[in-house]
Amino acid sequence: MGTHIEAACARVGNGGRKATARRLADDAARACLTLAGCRPADVDMLINVGVYREDSMGEPALAALIQEDIGANRGQPPDGGGRGRSGTFSFDLLNGACGVITAIQVESGLLRAGAIRLGTVVSSDVPPDLGGPGAPFLRPAGGAILLRWDDSPAGFTDFCTLTFPEYEDLFTSGLEWRERRGIRGPRQGTGHNRMVVMVKPGYLARLVDCAEEATRRFLRRLGLGVEDIDLLVPAPSVPDFVDPLRARLGVPGDRVAYTPEDLEGSHTTGPIAALQAAIKSGRLGEARNTLLLAAGAGITVALALYRQEPERRVTDLSR
Amino acid sequence: MSEVQKAQPEHWLTLQSAGSGSPWGCRIESVGVKLPAQRLTTKDLMSKTSHRTRIQLERLTGIHERHVVGPGENSFTLATGAARDCLSHSRHQASDIEMLISTSISRSKGRSSQSFEPPLSLYLKQAIGATQATSFDLSNACAGMLTGVFILQNLISHGEISCGMVVSGEYISHLSWNAARQIRSLFSKQLASLTLGDAGAAVLLERAPRGSGIDVIGFTTLAEHSRLCLAFPSSVGPGAQMYTKARTLQRVAIEDTAPLVAETIREAGIDLADIDYMIPHQTSARAIRAGTDAFVQRLGARPKHVVINIEEYGNTSSTTLFVALYKCLQEQKIRKHDRVMLLALASGIEIGIAIFTIDNLADSYGHAH
Numbered sequence: 001m002g003t004h005i006e007a008a009c010a011r012v013g014n015g016g017r018k019a020t021a022r023r024l025a026d027d028a029a030r031a032c033l034t035l036a037g038c039r040p041a042d043v044d045m046l047i048n049v050g051v052y053r054e055d056s057m058g059e060p061a062l063a064a065l066i067q068e069d070i071g072a073n074r075g076q077p078p079d080g081g082g083r084g085r086s087g088t089f090s091f092d093l094l095n096g097a098c099g100v101i102t103a104i105q106v107e108s109g110l111l112r113a114g115a116i117r118l119g120t121v122v123s124s125d126v127p128p129d130l131g132g133p134g135a136p137f138l139r140p141a142g143g144a145i146l147l148r149w150d151d152s153p154a155g156f157t158d159f160c161t162l163t164f165p166e167y168e169d170l171f172t173s174g175l176e177w178r179e180r181r182g183i184r185g186p187r188q189g190t191g192h193n194r195m196v197v198m199v200k201p202g203y204l205a206r207l208v209d210c211a212e213e214a215t216r217r218f219l220r221r222l223g224l225g226v227e228d229i230d231l232l233v234p235a236p237s238v239p240d241f242v243d244p245l246r247a248r249l250g251v252p253g254d255r256v257a258y259t260p261e262d263l264e265g266s267h268t269t270g271p272i273a274a275l276q277a278a279i280k281s282g283r284l285g286e287a288r289n290t291l292l293l294a295a296g297a298g299i300t301v302a303l304a305l306y307r308q309e310p311e312r313r314v315t316d317l318s319r
Numbered sequence: 320m321s322e323v324q325k326a327q328p329e330h331w332l333t334l335q336s337a338g339s340g341s342p343w344g345c346r347i348e349s350v351g352v353k354l355p356a357q358r359l360t361t362k363d364l365m366s367k368t369s370h371r372t373r374i375q376l377e378r379l380t381g382i383h384e385r386h387v388v389g390p391g392e393n394s395f396t397l398a399t400g401a402a403r404d405c406l407s408h409s410r411h412q413a414s415d416i417e418m419l420i421s422t423s424i425s426r427s428k429g430r431s432s433q434s435f436e437p438p439l440s441l442y443l444k445q446a447i448g449a450t451q452a453t454s455f456d457l458s459n460a461c462a463g464m465l466t467g468v469f470i471l472q473n474l475i476s477h478g479e480i481s482c483g484m485v486v487s488g489e490y491i492s493h494l495s496w497n498a499a500r501q502i503r504s505l506f507s508k509q510l511a512s513l514t515l516g517d518a519g520a521a522v523l524l525e526r527a528p529r530g531s532g533i534d535v536i537g538f539t540t541l542a543e544h545s546r547l548c549l550a551f552p553s554s555v556g557p558g559a560q561m562y563t564k565a566r567t568l569q570r571v572a573i574e575d576t577a578p579l580v581a582e583t584i585r586e587a588g589i590d591l592a593d594i595d596y597m598i599p600h601q602t603s604a605r606a607i608r609a610g611t612d613a614f615v616q617r618l619g620a621r622p623k624h625v626v627i628n629i630e631e632y633g634n635t636s637s638t639t640l641f642v643a644l645y646k647c648l649q650e651q652k653i654r655k656h657d658r659v660m661l662l663a664l665a666s667g668i669e670i671g672i673a674i675f676t677i678d679n680l681a682d683s684y685g686h687a688h
Contacts, residue, residue, distance in 0.1 A: 044333060056551065058433070059458070059460040060667040063540070064668075068543060075543040087539035092457065092459065093457050094438050095438055095456065112477060113335065113341065116333060163444075168442070171436060171437070173434075174426075174431030174432070174434040175552055190556065
C-alpha cells in the first residue's frame with residue numbers, strides 16, 4: 001500500500017512580469033487537476049513548497065492564495081461542514097529544492113491515515129530581484145503533483161532526508177535591509193529588503209558528493225543495490241547535476257529520467273519536472289523501483305522510493 | 320483517470336482523532352518558552368509614533384506591555400532558547416528527536432531579516448544537538464506551531480516516528496516600529512502591527528498508548544478570506560509590514576469558527592462546557608471575549624476558563640498558544656486531568672483546533688518541579 005501519483009505537471013515561466021510565482025503555481029495546479037479528471041473541491045490538502053516570490057510575502061501562506069485561485073473549497077457552507085462536503089487545508093512547507101519530496105512524505109502519512117483522500121503539492125519560484133550577479137541557475141517555473149492512497153502494494157513506500165551541515169554555508173539566501181542612497185522620490189521608502197543569494201565555489205561538486213552518499217545509505221537501509229533501481233529520477237534543480245551523479249552511482253544512462261533542458265534549474269519544481277519527464281516517456285509506468293532524488297542547500301538530500309507493479313500506469317500526460 | 324471517490328464526510332475540518340484506529344496515541348510531553356528580557360510598554364510604543372494618533376491602544380486591546388528583542392537576539396536565538404527550555408522540562412534528550420519542524424514566520428538570523436535557504440530548522444537542529452532529526456520549515460502564519468503538531472500527531476500515532484519537536488521563534492516587534500512610523504489613526508490597516516511582541520516557543524510530542532494523548536486535532540483553510548491580513552518586507556525600515564482588515568477578520572473568524580468548534584467537540588464526544596481551559600490565539604482581550612460570547616450563543620455552553628495573557632505578552636504570532644499553555648502550567652492553573660482546547664486563528668484564514676487532557680505534563684512545571 002502506498003501513495004500514488006495521480007498526475008504531475010511542470011511548466012516553465014516566460015519571465016514576464018505577469019508570470020508571478022502565484023500564477024505559475026495556479027496554472028500548474030489547474031492543469032494537474034484537469035489531467036487527473038479531478039475537481040478543485042476534491043483536494044483535501046494543498047501544500048506549497050515554493051521559496052522565491054517576487055514580493056517575498058511573509059503571510060498568509062501562499063498556499064491559501066493558490067487554494068482561493070483554483071477554487072478549492074474557498075469557504076464553509078452557510079450551515080456548517082459535513083453533509084457531503086469537506087474543506088481544504090493549505091500551508092507552506094519550506095525545504096528548498098527538497099520541499100516537494102518532504103511534502104509528499106507529509107501527505108503520504110495523512111493519506112495512509114485516511115485524514116485526507118486527495119492531496120496536492122504545488123511549487124513555484126521566480127528568480128529573486130538580486131540587483132547584481134546572483135544564482136544564475138534559478139529559472140522561473142511552477143509545478144503541481146496530485147497524490148492519493150491506493151491499497152495495491154505499490155506507490156511511495158519509503159522516504160529519507162539527510163543533511164550535511166558541514167556544507168551549510170555553500171548556498172545561503174535571505175533578505176537584508178539596505179538603506180536607499182541619494183535623493184528619494186516622494187513615494188519611495190527609506191530603503192528596501194534585498195534578496196541576497198550566496199553560492200560559493202564547490203557547491204555543485206559537494207552536492208553530487210552528498211547525493212551519492214545519501215543514495216547509498218538509503219538503498220542500504222532498504223536492502224537494495226543500485227542495480228535494483230529501474231529508474232533514477234533526479235531533480236534538475238541545478239544544471240549539470242544529473243550526469244555526474246549518474247556516473248558516480250554507476251547507473252546506466254537508459255535508467256535515468258532526463259528532464260527537458262528548459263526545466264533545468266527549476267529549483268523547487270525540479271522533482272515534479274523530473275517526474276513529469278518520467279511519466280511522459282512512459283518509463284515510470286514500466287519501472288518496478290523508481291528512485292526520486294532531490295538535493296539543495298543545507299546540503300540537504302531527499303529521496304523517495306516509488307514502487308509500482310508493471311501493469312499499473314500513471315496518467316499519460318502526453319494525451 | 321476516474322473522479323476521486325469521496326465518502327460522505329461528516330466534518331469540514333481535516334481531522335485526526337485518537338479514536339480513529341491508529342496504533343498509537345500522540346501526547347504533548349513538554350513545552351518550552353524563551354522570552355526576551357527587554358520589555359516595551361504600550362505607552363512607550365505609542366509615544367514614539369511619527370504622527371499624533373490619539374489611539375488608546377491599551378484600552379482597545381488590553382495589552383499593557385510586550386517583550387522585545389535586545390542586541391544579538393532574533394528568531395533563531397528565540398527558537399533555540401525555547402527548544403532548550405523544552406528539553407529541560409523533558410525526559411528526552413535532543414538526540415531522541417526524529418523530526419524537527421520550525422514554524423517561525425519571521426526567520427531572522429545573523430544579518431538576514433528573513434532567512435530562506437538553508438531552512439532555519441537545519442541550523443536549529445544543529446544548535447540543540449538533534450543532529451539525526453529530519454527537519455524542515457513550515458509557514459502557516461499564526462497557526463504554524465499547531466500545524467506542526469498536526470503533522471507530528473499523524474506520524475507519531477501511525478508509528479512512523481516516536482518523538483518530534485515543533486519550534487518557533489518570532490522576532491516581529493520590527494513590524495510595530497515600522498507601523499509606528501506611518502500610522503495616523505485608528506482606521507490604519509497597520510493597527511494590528513502595534514499589538515505584536517517577541518517570543519520563542521517549543522513543544523515536544525511523543526508516542527503514547529493507543530487511544531490516549533491528543534484527543535482530536537483539526538484544521539481548515541477558508542481561503543475566500545486569504546487577503547484579509549498580508550505581510551511583506553518593509554520599505555520604511557528593516558523587517559516587515561503587515562496590513563490587516565481587522566474588523567472584517569474578527570467578524571469572519573467568529574462566524575466561521577463556531578461551527579468548527581462544534582465539529583471538534585462532537586468528534587471528541589464532549590460538550591463545550593467540558594473544556595476546562597480554552598486557549599485561543601491572542602490578538603486582543605476584547606476580540607477574545609467577543610469570540611467566546613459568540614460560541615456561547617451558538618453552542619449553548621461555555622468553557623470553564625478562557626485564557627487571556629495578552630496584557631503582558633501582546634500577540635506573539637505563531638507562539639501564542641504555547642506561551643499561554645506554558646504560563647498556565649508554570650502557575651499551576653492548569654493541572655493534571657484538566658481538558659484543554661487550543662484554538663489557532665491565522666491569516667489564510669487558517670482555523671486549527673486541538674483538544675487534549677493534561678497528564679504527567681503538569682508534573683514538570685511550577686513550584687513542585
